[in-house]
Amino acid sequence: MSALMRSSVQPVVKALASRSNVSVNTCRHFLWYGNKKEVRFPKDIDHATGEERLVRLAIAKGIKDPFDIQEQVRGPGTKENPNIIQTFEGTRLIGCKCEEESTTIKYMWLHLDEPKRCECGFWFKAVPARKFWEEVAGQ
Structure with a gap:
């Protein structure tokens, strides 16, 4: 052929x-x-459109995790200084690995500006996320 x-x-x-x-x-x-x-020769960014292009531009600008989906290390997690979780909506589902050697994850819903305590004692608080697409849209 x-x-x-x-x-x-x-x-x-x-x-x-x-x-x-x-x-x-x-x-x-x-x-x-x-x-x-x-x-x-065109680069990947030249072929990308829509959400993919915005994410590539954000990563090129230095925003490593635009949607905040990577695993985070817990901080102090007290009621006065909770672990900050970013959300684009009013709520976000998060998972807490309560013990170092645990194979299970405890899930809970966080609502904006309402700190919530996990079963293990760590506190979490949802805050509005950074709108990276407004920063990189002009490029």
Whole structure:
């Protein structure tokens, strides 16, 4: 099948090569010998659109975890100094690994600005998340 395709494509490629500064190297590869400054390979960010593009721009700007989904190490977790959890909505479901060697996770719902205590004694508080897309949208 590839031999049939190669023989049907070659006349078209040779015709294109004779009209411009394109050189043909094997059956499907083009080498540009023109102005090399004009040729540029697109990067991943050039192909990305929508949410993926915003996340890539945020990471390039230095925001390592835009959606705050990576595992966090608990801080002091007292009532006066709770562990801060960012949320884009009014609530967020979090999981607490209460003991170091535990294989289970205790889940609980956090509501904005309402500190909540886990069964293990650590306190957590949900705060509004940083809207990274407003910072990187202009790029």
